[in-house]
Amino acid sequence: MDEPAVPRPAATVILLRRSGRHRELGLEVLMLRRGTDARFMPNVWVFPGGAVDAVDHDIARALELELELEELAHRVCGARELGEEASVPLEAHALRPWSRWVTPEVVPIRFDTRFYVALAPPHVRPEPDRSEVDEARWLTPAGALEEHAAGGLELSFPTVRHLEELTAFPDADAVLAEGETRRVEPITPKVRGDRENFEVLLPGDPGFEEA
Secondary structure (H helix, E strand, C coil): CCCCCCCEEEEEEEEEECCHHHHHHCCEEEEEEECCCCCCCCCCEECCEEECCHHHHHHHHHCCCCCCHHHHHHHHHHHHHHHHHHCCCCCHHHCEEEEEEECCCCCCCCEEEEEEEEECCCCCCCCCCCCCEEEEEEECHHHHHHHHHCCCCCECHHHHHHHHHHCCCCCHHHHHHHHHHCCCCEECCEEEECCCCEEEECCCCCCCCCC
């Protein structure tokens, strides 16, 4: 049996906004649709993010922030990808840790992704780069899940789980407050079944240990 691929470090930003005139919406998140020709997950709706590059480490070394270098490089990456993919300017220090997901061992292309939450700058208008992503939308977590269930939005398993979790928060401020003190532990799902019929299991799910 081949050894599992080594996960590549990556960062993803769950960008939040206060709903402004539509306060009854409570909380909205920025979602981007990857292009049809994208090499990885074409047409899938995602949060902004990407792989950590050497330049992210170089920038992290130059910043005077009291964070471990690897953690800071991930935050720099998240802010950089947000700017590149959606033209949203954000500083690395504005990101708050939320979760860490490692792609299952059976998948040939793997990432060790640190997810962050952050508040969007006032009056920002995200613009897709038309290269990696071709559409940008603000959606409530519940609204995104409803469109997904109806077949309107293609979402990955981790994105669905994050949206489900966010439905429990009344507004962006509550999410950011949680991010200030949240303890993050890596999660590596397992896959049971075959390519045609499978299910994704998380730690604590029945059958996880045996998968």
